[in-house]
Amino acid sequence: MTEPTTTSGRRTDALRAVRGTPDPGTPGGGTPGGFAGAVACEWTKLWSVRSPYLCLLAGLVITGVFTFYYASIARINDHPVEPAGNAVASSAVLAQFAVVILATVAVTSEYATGSVRASLLWVPRRHRVQAAKALVVAVVSFAAGVVYAVVGTAVAWGAFDGRASFDAGTTLRQALSVGLYLALVAALAVGTAFATRHPAGALSILVTLLWGLPSVLLGVGGPDLAAVNDYLPHGAGDHFMRSGVEAPYAPVSATLIVVAWAGVAHLAGLYVLRGRDA
Amino acid sequence: MITLRGLTKRYGETVAVDGLTCDIKAGRVTGFLGPNGAGKSTTMRMILGLDHPTRGRALIAGLPYASLRRPLRAVGAMLDARAVHPARSGRTHLVAQARANGIPVRRVDEVLEAVGLAKAARRPAGTYSLGMSGRLGVAGALLGDPPVLVLDEPVNGLDPDGVRWIRRLVRNQAAEGRTVFLSSHLMSEMQLTADHLVVIGRGRLLSDTSMAEFLAAASPASARAVVPDPGERATLVRRLMAAEGVSVGTTESGELTVEGRTAAEIGDLAHHCRVRLHRLSDVRVSLEEAYMDLTARSVEYATGGSGSTAGTPGATVAQHQGEAP
Numbered sequence: 001m002t003e004p005t006t007t008s009g010r011r012t013d014a015l016r017a018v019r020g021t022p023d024p025g026t027p028g029g030g031t032p033g034g035f036a037g038a039v040a041c042e043w044t045k046l047w048s049v050r051s052p053y054l055c056l057l058a059g060l061v062i063t064g065v066f067t068f069y070y071a072s073i074a075r076i077n078d079h080p081v082e083p084a085g086n087a088v089a090s091s092a093v094l095a096q097f098a099v100v101i102l103a104t105v106a107v108t109s110e111y112a113t114g115s116v117r118a119s120l121l122w123v124p125r126r127h128r129v130q131a132a133k134a135l136v137v138a139v140v141s142f143a144a145g146v147v148y149a150v151v152g153t154a155v156a157w158g159a160f161d162g163r164a165s166f167d168a169g170t171t172l173r174q175a176l177s178v179g180l181y182l183a184l185v186a187a188l189a190v191g192t193a194f195a196t197r198h199p200a201g202a203l204s205i206l207v208t209l210l211w212g213l214p215s216v217l218l219g220v221g222g223p224d225l226a227a228v229n230d231y232l233p234h235g236a237g238d239h240f241m242r243s244g245v246e247a248p249y250a251p252v253s254a255t256l257i258v259v260a261w262a263g264v265a266h267l268a269g270l271y272v273l274r275g276r277d278a
Numbered sequence: 279m280i281t282l283r284g285l286t287k288r289y290g291e292t293v294a295v296d297g298l299t300c301d302i303k304a305g306r307v308t309g310f311l312g313p314n315g316a317g318k319s320t321t322m323r324m325i326l327g328l329d330h331p332t333r334g335r336a337l338i339a340g341l342p343y344a345s346l347r348r349p350l351r352a353v354g355a356m357l358d359a360r361a362v363h364p365a366r367s368g369r370t371h372l373v374a375q376a377r378a379n380g381i382p383v384r385r386v387d388e389v390l391e392a393v394g395l396a397k398a399a400r401r402p403a404g405t406y407s408l409g410m411s412g413r414l415g416v417a418g419a420l421l422g423d424p425p426v427l428v429l430d431e432p433v434n435g436l437d438p439d440g441v442r443w444i445r446r447l448v449r450n451q452a453a454e455g456r457t458v459f460l461s462s463h464l465m466s467e468m469q470l471t472a473d474h475l476v477v478i479g480r481g482r483l484l485s486d487t488s489m490a491e492f493l494a495a496a497s498p499a500s501a502r503a504v505v506p507d508p509g510e511r512a513t514l515v516r517r518l519m520a521a522e523g524v525s526v527g528t529t530e531s532g533e534l535t536v537e538g539r540t541a542a543e544i545g546d547l548a549h550h551c552r553v554r555l556h557r558l559s560d561v562r563v564s565l566e567e568a569y570m571d572l573t574a575r576s577v578e579y580a581t582g583g584s585g586s587t588a589g590t591p592g593a594t595v596a597q598h599q600g601e602a603p
Contacts, residue, residue, distance in 0.1 A: 034347060041378035048370040049363060114361030117328055118371075118418070121355055122378035124327045124344040277329040 038123040038132035042106075045119075046136055051105050056144050059098025060151065066091035067152035071159030082244055084164040085174030087156035088149045089241035092178055093234060095148055096185050096210060099141040103186040104202045106137055107193035117278050126273045134190040134266065141186035145179030170243050177251075181237040184258045185210065188233060191265030195272045209261075210234050233261045279304050279457055280325060280426060284334035287320050287481075294320045296481035297334065302459045304425070307452045309472030309489075310461040313573055317481040318461045319357070322430050325459075326355050338426055350379040354419030355428045359411040359435070364404025368395055368414045371403060372421060381422055389417040394443075408435030416444070427451055429460040433467055445471045465566035479573050489565070496568030497561070501541040503534045503548070504557040514553045518544070535561075 046052055067087040073079070074087075110116035123129045153171055157164065193202040210233060217229040229235035230248050236257035239247040247254065280302035287295040295317040302308045312318045323329040325336040327343030335342070338353050346352045362371050372386040390399045393413040398406065403414065412435050419427055427448065433441045441464075448471060452458045462468050468475075475492050477485040485492060505511040515526050515534065524538035536544060541560040548555050563571075 037348070037378045037380050041374045044370065044374040044377055045363075045366070048367070048374070049365045109363060113363050114358055115363045117357060117361055118375070120328055121326055121357075122350060122375050124346065124349050277323070 035128055035132060038128045039135055041119075041122060042132045042136040046106055046140065049109070051109070052102050052140070055098045055102035055105075056140075059095045059144060059148060062098065063088065063091045063095045063148040063152040064155050066094055067156040068159045071156040071164065075159065075161050075163045079163060081163055081165050083170050083174065084153050084157045084160060084166050085149065085171050086242050086244070087160075087164075088152035088178055089174060089238065089243070091148070091152055092181055092237065092241060093211065093214075096182060096234070097207075099137070099144060099182045099186040100189045100206050100210065101203070103137040103141070103189035104193045104199055104206065106133060107190055108197065108199040108202060111197045112199075120278050127270055130190065130194055130266065130269055130273055134187045137186045137190055138183040142179040142183035145182035146175050148182075149175035149178040174241060174243055177241045180255065181241055181258065184255075184262050185233060185237070188258075188262040188265045191262065191267070191269035194269030195265065197272070231257060233258050279339060280428075280459055281337040281340070282321070282325075282334070283337075285321065285324060285331055285336050286333040287317070287324060287329060288332045293481050295324070295331075295478075298478065298481070298483055299334075300476055300483060300486045302457055302476065303474070304457040305452060305455045306473040307448050307458045307460065307471055308474045308476055309468045310459060310476050310478075311468065311569055312478040312484075316478045318478065319430060321478070322355075322357060322428055322459075322461070325428060326353070326357070328357075348379040348422070350375065350381065350422035350424065352422070352424055353426045353428060354422060354424040356412075356415035356419045356432060357430045359408070359415035362403040362411065362414065365402050367400045368403050368406065368417075369399040371414065372417060375418055375421055379422055385421060389420050392420065393417040409437055409440055412436055413440070416447070424456075426457040427459065429458070431462055432460055433462060433464060441467060465564070465569055469565035477569065477572060484572055493563055493565065493568050496571050497563035498537060499540045499543075500535070500537040500561045501539060501544055502557070502559055502561055503536065503541075503544055503555055504532060505534060505548075505553060506532065506556050507554060508532070510551075510553040513551055514548060517547060517551055533557075
């Protein structure tokens, strides 16, 4: 042990000396804390370990490679001209897993290490813990999505080499849409992770929902299966991220479908978090 | 103050905690004793809102833990010192904790200094020894300067210096009028630390009494005396044996072991009979002996047959002669 060799007496004195002015009023009362405190706590916890940085970096690399590939194919095969941001909208099928893993690990690592009990001691209202974590992860994912969109559009623009159109308004709207989509799937992942408590279980569900099912539905083909996919999170997300393509419903409806998925995941997570002992 | 009212926890058929009712009062150190599996940790987790009671209530200053807005300013708890993300530094762990309850971050450095972890504060918690993890846990409990402390096995893994430090710390906290509720398996340490005892076995309350009463109840008055003169010794033994319920044993060295009389009573009698004494002392049962005696019948995980864990009251450890706490 590399502890300082102060005597126990000196430690005790130090402790007494540093004690601040006691909080007036009822114990546990006061202004801060609450939801704002829970959010600050989650923010601190998120950035104090390595995995979020790695996830976000991986997402950026995936976006860069995917958008370059997408735009190159469009150029080589002489695809019709489309907004450059569509390359980024397409890349979300893979890039979404950067924030899904970030969000899942942010929850399940607490169960793996037992530190979830500390989190619940610090913030005993369980819905508040879950909401704070979802909010923090969603905000980070939104920012990541916007950055990915800007970088991805730039990369794609070069690779399209004229096979794409650029319009500042459309690009901005698409960047915000990608951010919104990633924020919502990150929140979806937080709810799922609280419901399963284990990374394997959570990621099985999320990969199936966000990638496996859409691949099967669209791979097998047919309008009926495609219609089903329109109501899955990525199918709906694709409709509000992509520009200049026909969609079965308005972008607002598409957004609400993804919101509904995230909401269901959170209800499931909250049911488990509230019902079970920590 | 911590209030338990009919606190009950069932896991299917198993009753882990069974109708626990007691008050853990402010201004004293209350030791929480019980064999492994008696329900101590479950009780503490219910007090802290981590486990849901099947029945009954656990209240802190009259409120359930979950309804405290800034719980760390009301209760400082240390349950499992190892339950920290191993990649997060001790300091960041405490910073996150402070932010959750609106505690200024400078307080983190104060408690780190106070528990002797300042130098290791920025290392990942996964590299800490068990003793350092314990100190981090105590730092977390003290962070909000709370009027109530709940500590599960706080001396676990600490070196002797650390054990003494915890003892002084909790005694100071109690002296300041705070409520201190701590569990430990180290009976000798508990005897030096606690003023009051709550003992459970098989989830039920076995005893809720002061340390002095707990020890007194387990041992009838008895004392030892050394009488150098054989003739005077015989006189004293005769006078002692004249009373009902007194038994006297004699060792080869001339020491008398008297059961049924205190040292004060023997001293008075010796003075009355003009018997010279060289040594006279009360024999006090140790907390370990008293505790073993009480829980002998409720130990769930006795090491079968050897009798080393339970069932043999007084089999271990000499009399308590330690310093006053």
